[in-house]
Amino acid sequence: MTTTIPDETTSVGTATVPRPEYPRPDRDRSERWLSLNGAWGFEADGAPERITVPFAWETAASGVGRTWLEQATYRRRIEVPASWSGARVVLCFGAVHHHAVVEVNGIRVGEHRGGYEYFEFDITDALRASADRRTDEASSAGDEIAVAVHAPADKREIPHGKQRSIPRDDYDGVSFTPTSGIWQSVWLEARGRTYAQSVAMRGDSLDGFDVRVVLDGDHPAGAEVEVELDGAEERIRLVADPEGVAEGRIPIAAPHLWSPEDPHLYRLRVRTGDDLVTVTGGLRRIEARGEELHLNGERLYVRGVLDQGYWPETGLTAPTVDDLLGDVAWAAELGYNLVRKHLKFEEPLWLAEADRAGMLVWAEPACPSRYSPASAAAFEAQLEGMVERDGNHPSIVIWGLYNEEWGLDWDIPGSPARAEAARHAYDRLRALDDSRLIVENSGWSHVKTDLLDWHYYEPDLGEWARAVGALASGEQETFPVRLGPDFVVDKSLYGSDDTPRTGIPLINSEYGEGFTSLERIWHLRWETQELRRHDRYAGYVYTEFADVEHEAAGLLTTDRRLKDGAGLVPRDVNAETVIVIDLVPRAAGADIVPPDAETTVDVHISHHGTDAVRGTVVGAWLAAYAPLPAEAPHAGAESAEVQAVPFRLSDAVSIAVPTHPAPGRFGLWFVDGAGTVRARAYLDAAEVESANRRGARPGEFPGHAQPGWTRG
Structure with missing residues (x-):
């Protein structure tokens, strides 16, 4: 097979390079780098001879569009800039699924297993000698890079997250098109002869950064390292030990903490001889104090959304940097203060944007789907790279590990070996990073964790309200989980x-229900308010941010358009202060029957600010499904005064609901003493049509509706 190998001119200039931006703003070497995104030669049976990097070969954007291709080789020629003479040249890969073997000019420079982690190879010694290259123009030969990739169709014992497997795995019903080959940016960096291969900066002391620099290159042992605070006088000088590791602490005289309200970032300039890298981090501390979460010593309530990070034409890779960063802004617009990035190491650019925007992050690796000692080892093998790449981001406050016993055969309670795998993963991650909270198995069956988290999908809102209350009180420990079409299991919060x-x-x-947009927004309103009703809860994470392929559970469509909310503004549901209504609603679009006589409804205020707030609840009828005005009406029903103490559900107050025999929307506004609207909610009044069952025949469709499928 003869393949045309693209040279560097194919991908020079932002007009022709996909994803041309520097990929690591958190570890900045952008003064001397070269993007290798763009056209590469592609060798695979029955596939086109060219592929566009950095898009997985299953995607339309790659130009290949092949699913279940297991082997392929990428090739391209490069010309290292003459200005890099004397530098060490490092080849960087954002991520390649799953096993990559890399050669430069026919010399094997390294290999990497694991489909989600960043990796790099120092290729200086494999490049053609500088004398063999022209210094004023591109060489006719240049240097050739070859990347041979193996992406097995059978993924059950390798970490693969939501990628579909053949044979299918246990959670195939909630899995998507695989992501194979190079699926994050590829680039070259020029570094010093002895350089900082990695820099860890931890600011959880709140008054300085603990710094650890791992050196590589010519002479790492005993090398001097200077660390200075960009734009300030603070600096330290370190000397690397015989292993090439330099550690120290840079104190900050007047600390400026990072928080969602004030996401202040520091930049550290790390210099070793002729090498310089600028690293970004923040001063912040996340901790559990008993059953409460605290950030920088202040109480924190998590209002989160689960985000799987897929796009319609490009899969796990965002089509543009604007699309990627726009997701952070969307999450904030929807009222969330945390994103649970699900079973995927998202690009450092996205994490850097979360840092800048003050968006909290729950980060987690991909899981395998079947247990074996080998699969557990492969799962843990990701953790060091996860912490090394992403540990400097102050936005990450929670590390997740396993999800819903995936890779543990849904059987932590029944298998000591599987329970030990979860515990061991926790201990391994805790040894790597002691500055964040860790969840060892998200969803249920906890054996060693910093958070008791649970996933529950329940279509009956009355049952949802009852279960949420019983789990909060401790009266109930189990809940039904649909693991398959005919497989419903009672799972417990506790694995032992x-x-x-x-x-x-x-x-x-994880929570959320409904098939239509109207049903989903209805469940969002009522399910979230029940979680806010119980003070024991430290937060929630809604499923989910955006649709993915067949999974239409998002607040946004796959192309990031807000779905019809029938007048609901999601940020009202997810606000710091919300109205909690004492009512079990009847149906989507018809919370109550249109009242033919005046009645009352009891409401509470859930407030998570720093100070108490007093006010009244005002109510008024609007047209059916009309958006709520920002301001409360001057003429309307009004409750007695209510005081909302932070993190304590207020006492109930009653508000009159005037007669309104026609369909309508009864708006509710919580207005403080200064006349500011602090929260909005509503009740929809409409007829509920009886279900049509005329087509049923005796003996057909026995049984009843089961709890919704877990979308974990």
């Missing part, structure tokens, strides 16, 4: 009798 029942923050990290 030794797991503490109290003293750990309790959080729902």
